[in-house]
Amino acid sequence: MTDTAKPNRAIYDLDMLRAVVMVADCGSFTTAAARLHSTQSTVSQKVRRLEEMVGHQLLDRSNREVHPTDAGETLLGYARHLLAVSNQLSEALSGGVTVTVRIGLPDDFVAGKTMQALAAFNRRNPKVKLEITGGLSRDLMSAYDRGELDLVLVKQRRHSREANACQPERIEWFDSAQYPCFAQDPIPLVTFPPRGLYRDDMINAIEAMGRSWRIGFTSSSLAGIQEAVANGLGVSLLPLRVVTPEHRILGAKEGFKPIKVFEAAIFHGPTADPVVQELADILIAILKAEAE
Incomplete structure (x- = not known):
């Protein structure tokens, strides 16, 4: 032929x-x-x-x-x-791995109860491979939109983007317990980089109080922000879950009004695999427990 x-x-x-x-x-x-x-x-x-x-x-x-x-x-x-x-x-x-789920979490969730819950899930489901990425919410959301993550938990302004589930985020002003600097003029601020979460709200709130401000420390790392505040480099606005004994919370006594414009939001595909949905339910339960 x-x-x-x-x-x-x-x-x-x-x-x-x-x-x-x-x-x-x-x-x-x-x-x-x-x-x-x-x-x-x-x-x-x-x-x-x-x-x-x-x-x-x-x-x-x-x-x-x-x-x-x-x-x-x-x-x-x-x-x-x-x-x-x-x-x-x-x-x-692949040695029996049947499903791989790529999860994105903000740095303040890459510890404690969240990791314990995900690790427990992995022990119950050894054939499910979890690939967990920590980072800034904006970077995680971009990765999700590019199809690089299957499930993400991010922080955003309330109702800015429709999510599969969301929960109001409690944030507080932090100062150093040992080296307080709220009384300094101008008041030093510890922030995430420009366009980072909470930064503009911090500046607006300080200016609304009639106080002058300066940037004392900038970092993309939550751990860096926590350490900078603890060591007296400035005050910051952060989720309550990351407070440590080295921090002091500032409130109405210091002239701060509650900031209730943020939420923790969970995103996954509309027809997500049942394993992804089960993991999303775990994250939702954690958010609801924090709110109680």
Whole structure:
């Protein structure tokens, strides 16, 4: 048989098959993209490339909800089988790890009850691999939007972005217990970098009191902020959960009004894996316990 007479044996890309299956299951390119942690345009492109490869339209886009065509139904059966085999192979080669969940947490949650709860979950579910990243809320949210994280807990202004769950965040003014500096003029502030959480609110609150201010210390590290305050480099605005015996909380006696504009928010895909949902429920329980 000559080369030109050989049958055309297409090699089906698993990412293309996964995209078609997800769109068919969700009935929407937008929802499928969110679940795949991708963009709608990327998912659409994968579907179009697969349709060009097989020479058939696989999805009917004429209605509000997307449905598979007859050719699509045929392909979906084989696609699900191939994806299942691929997952089984990955499981066999990964030593039994069946699910990997990428979690993003702010630095003030990467300790204590949160880590204890996640570690306990991992002991109960040894086949679930947790990849936990700590950092600033804005960086974690950007990573989530790029599809690099499956589940994030972040701090944000209340109702600034619709979340799967949220809880008002209690924040307080901190000063050093041993080296207080609130009485200094101008008052030194210990802050996160520009555009960092709480920074503008700190400055606005100090100016509303008629006090002058200066930046005494800036850091992206929560531990650095805590140490700077404890050692008398300035006052700061932080969640109550990170107070230590080296800190003194400032309140109405010093002229500070409560700041109630922040919340802790949890984000995951609208059709998240049950394991992701279970982990989200753990984080929600922690937030609710703190509020009691």
